[in-house]
Amino acid sequence: MIRLDSISKQNGRQLLFIEASAALQKGEKTGLVGPNGAGKTTLFRMITGQEPPDEGLVIMERGVTIGFFSQDVGEMAGRSAVAEVMDGAGDVSTVAAELRDLEAAMADPARADDLDSLIERFGEVQARFDELGGYALEGRAREVLDGLGFSQEMMDGDVGKLSGGWKMRVALARILLMRPDVMLLDEPSNHLDLESLIWLEQFLAGYEGALLMTSHDREFMNRVVNRIIEIDGGSLTTYAGDYAFYEQQRAMMEKQQQAQFERQQAMLAKEIKFIERFKARASHAAQVQSRVKKLEKIDRVEPPRRRQSVAFDFLPAPRSGDDVVNLRRVHKRYGSRVIYDGFDLLVRRRERCCVLGTNGAGKSTLLKLVAGATEPDDGSVSIGASVKMGYFAQHAMELIDGDHTVFEALEHAFPRAGQGSLRALAGCFGFPGDDVEKRCRVLSGGEKARLVMAQMLYDPPNFLVLDEPTNHLDMATKEMLIDALRDYEGTMLFVSHDRHFLAALSNRVIELTPEGVHHYDGGYGEYVARTGHEAPGLRS
Structure with a gap:
């Protein structure tokens, strides 16, 4: 194609x-x-x-036909999410627009003389609209938006009032409905x-x-x-x-190429050693010349390109008490919407609790309550003895001073740290060499996330509260973070939609559902095996 x-x-x-x-x-x-x-x-x-x-x-x-979804979704406002999605449905949306124009023209007294031709054209366009499945279009649009997490209220509301993330879902829905x-x-x-x-x-x-x-x-x-x-x-x-097979194949090819490179380098070294040893002897002149010509004709094997790999080792975090955080009879509502009504939770030292729940279940609210970013309406949130908390929230990236360079941001956070250790830290989180001189205002979402993560983990807390820490991270940085957190000896409470991250790091699952809170010992993999589904909103 x-x-x-x-x-x-x-x-x-x-x-x-x-x-x-x-x-x-x-x-x-x-x-x-x-x-x-x-x-x-x-x-x-x-x-x-x-x-x-x-x-x-x-x-x-x-x-x-091509449908292209990118992160740059452009302006959206003035109509419902459903209308916005239907407008991008390819030929059928063009035909629907002509139908609307014809309906308006037939109702216009000033076009009465054209009524016969308008009616004839309307019949042709209507037949084409039916052929393209136009009458089922709104139902299909709502089905796609429902799959992407929209409520009926959001579907029918002004798309301009949605956040950037939800507008991206609208843009994605347009492409899916189009089926190019x-x-x-x-x-x-x-x-x-x-x-x-x-x-x-x-x-x-x-x-x-x-x-x-x-x-x-x-x-x-x-x-x-x-x-x-x-x-x-x-x-x-x-x-x-798939991607896993690609990784295996690439690793195997790199290993083979490295072995070929090393064998050729050993052979070249041997030949060069012979040439150097005997080039001044007339008795070996023919042999030396022969080997020089042989070397000139050899196709050189290149070493495999080294992917830039990053690694981060935690400094030992101070030990906390056994009870890290305790929520008792917590009540929380936003307006008329009740999030928690008598919620209890105890997180113990070295537990790695992942929080699962559908949109609006209260995942981020729970993390905010624990981090002190919001207060309960009633009940108590108690942080345990000797707990030193690190909180990663999505809005943390908005708080970075845009005028600082990456290095200045780290220096501001750790004024007593040496330049060498801060540059090493920056390199671990994807800012090698001169990249530390980038102004924070020009950083991408992923770069800002890495910078916030670096600031949080350099002086390690013993309790990490992480709200979607992998949202903007590429695969290499995610793997670095997973490897580092596997060896982390503190406690974790986190929300993530990345199943690889969930499975690698969790040892307890807290599932928030409309029926109540369910607790599962064991990690995300055990949760999936026991429940038969990968997320609370999906039942087998």
Whole structure:
């Protein structure tokens, strides 16, 4: 359906693609991977015609429709979420607009002389609208929005009043309703809760067109894609299989390439040693010359490109008391909406409690109550002896001083720390070398999240309260964080929609449901095995 034929593309001084080729066929669900800045967004823009390649061709079959979801959703206001979604449904929305215009024209006394031709045209357009499934369009739009977590009230309310994250869901719903021949999805898993993420997996499983997507959610990628296209060093390499298979294949290929490189280096060293030893002897002149020519003709094996890997080791956190936080008979409401009515919870030292619940169940409210960011209407929240808390909230990224550089932000947080240790900290969290001189105002969401995380973990607390800590993190940073937290000896209370993160780190599950609170000993994997579902809003 789409072919990239020997494309080259330069962005400033950076060569993104060098005679790179790949293809996308109907029914293939492909994950696009590569380090930050490798050119994933540029590739999407070339396929959609927003940017041409410098050299090479982007070849598309005639009549192919493309739906492109990106993080830049643009302005939305003035109509309902349902209307906004229906407006992006491709041909059917164009036909619906003509139907509305014809209805208005037929009711206009000034157009009475044209009534016969208007009625004839209305019949033609109405038949086409019916053929395209237009009368079922609103129902389908509501079904998609429901799957993405919208209440009926949100569907019918002004889309302009929604937050940025919910507007992104509206933009995603437009593409899903459109069901184009090719879907290009740039981070569709961002801003989705666990229930919506699982619904989207099932939707894409039933989609028959071609899919090309990026995602920082490992589990989501594994369940959706059956091919991987990797951007690395200007080339495009295709792997058959899911993300886990790609990782295995890449590791095996790197191991083989490293072994080939080492064997060749040993051979070259041996030959060079012979040449150096005998080059001054006339008796060996022919042999030396022969070996020099041999070396000149050898195709040199390059060592595998080293992916920048980050690692962070916690300094030992001070020991807390056995009871870390105790909530007793807590009541909390927002207006007429009751969140908690006599809620009890005790978190003990070294427990790693993940909090699950549908939208509005009170997950973030629970973390805010524990962190002291909000007060209960009644009841008590008691923090235990010697507890030193670190709280990661989404709004924490908004509190960063935009005028500071990354290094200045760390220096401001830890004025007594040495420059070397702060630069090492910055490097661990994805700010190597001169990146520490970036102004905070130009940082992406992921970079801001990493900076807040670095500030929180450098002087380690013994109780971490984390609200969606992985939302903006790429896979490499998530893995670094998981590896670091596996060895963390403190206590954790956290909310996340990343199932890999949940399964790797939890040893207790707190499930918030309309029927009450359910507690499960064991981690997220044991919770799924015992309940038969991956999230409270999904029942088997």
